[in-house]
Amino acid sequence: MRRVCAECKAANRIPARHLSDPGKCGKCRAVLPPNDAPIDVGSETEFDEIVNGARVPVLVDFWASWCGPCRAVAPEVKQAAHNLAGKAIVVKVDTEALADLAQRYQVQSIPNFALFSGGRLVRQRAGAVDHRQLERWVAG
Numbered sequence: 001m002r003r004v005c006a007e008c009k010a011a012n013r014i015p016a017r018h019l020s021d022p023g024k025c026g027k028c029r030a031v032l033p034p035n036d037a038p039i040d041v042g043s044e045t046e047f048d049e050i051v052n053g054a055r056v057p058v059l060v061d062f063w064a065s066w067c068g069p070c071r072a073v074a075p076e077v078k079q080a081a082h083n084l085a086g087k088a089i090v091v092k093v094d095t096e097a098l099a100d101l102a103q104r105y106q107v108q109s110i111p112n113f114a115l116f117s118g119g120r121l122v123r124q125r126a127g128a129v130d131h132r133q134l135e136r137w138v139a140g
Contacts, residue, residue, distance in 0.1 A: 001039065001050070003032050016053030019089050036085035038077055038092045044101050050091055052119040057088045057138050062102055062112040064095045069128045070111045079131035080138075088138045113137070 001019055002011045007030035014023065014032075019039075023032040038061065041047045051058050061077045063070035081090035095102040095110060105114055105124065114124040115138060123137070 001035075001046075003035065005030055005032060016050045017055055019050065019054065020056040020086050022086070034086035035089060036082045038081045038090045041091050041093050041098065041101075044098060047091070047093065047098070047101055050089060051116045054089050054116075056086075057122070058116040059084070059088055059090045059134060059138055060114040060116065061090065061092045062095050062105070062107045062110055062114065063092060064110055066096075067110050073111050073128045073130075076129065076131040076134065080134040083131065083135055084138060 001014045001016060003014050003023070004011055005025040005028060008025060008028040010025055010027035012023070012026050012032060014035075019035045022034055024030070025032055039050065041050070059080065063074070065071075077090060077092065084090065093101055095107060105121065109126045111128055112124065112126045113129070113134065115122045
């Protein structure tokens with residue numbers, strides 16, 4: 001994973017286990033805040049690395065670009081990621097690009113949200129929700 005420094009724009013490599021931690025830029029030493037935006041997962045390997053390596057809960061948004069409700073809930077997912085910064089990691093999985101991953105978790109309707117803790121699936125639900133519901137779900 002990479003986090004771009006707001007000060008010098010350098011890309012900093014961040015291990016999955018530290019995505020929820022503040023850090024320092026390797027170039028200018030400025031503070032890098034915890035990840036506060038949804039991470040678009042590009043592969044099953046990247047997904048597994050985040051879910052298994054994270055020290056905080058991981059909220060997964062299974063979605064597709066053609067899905068109207070998925071597009072409608074995207075700002076809510078983004079707001080939840082911002083509000084949960086340092087307490088959880090939010091990732092987005094495109095079910096069209098990563099169909100095997102969606103099949104692994106038996107995603108049959110989207111949007112579909114899954115919560116992982118310690119590398120294990122804790123709960124899963126389908127349907128559009130707002131950011132407050134997502135945040136309560138992660139906390140509860």
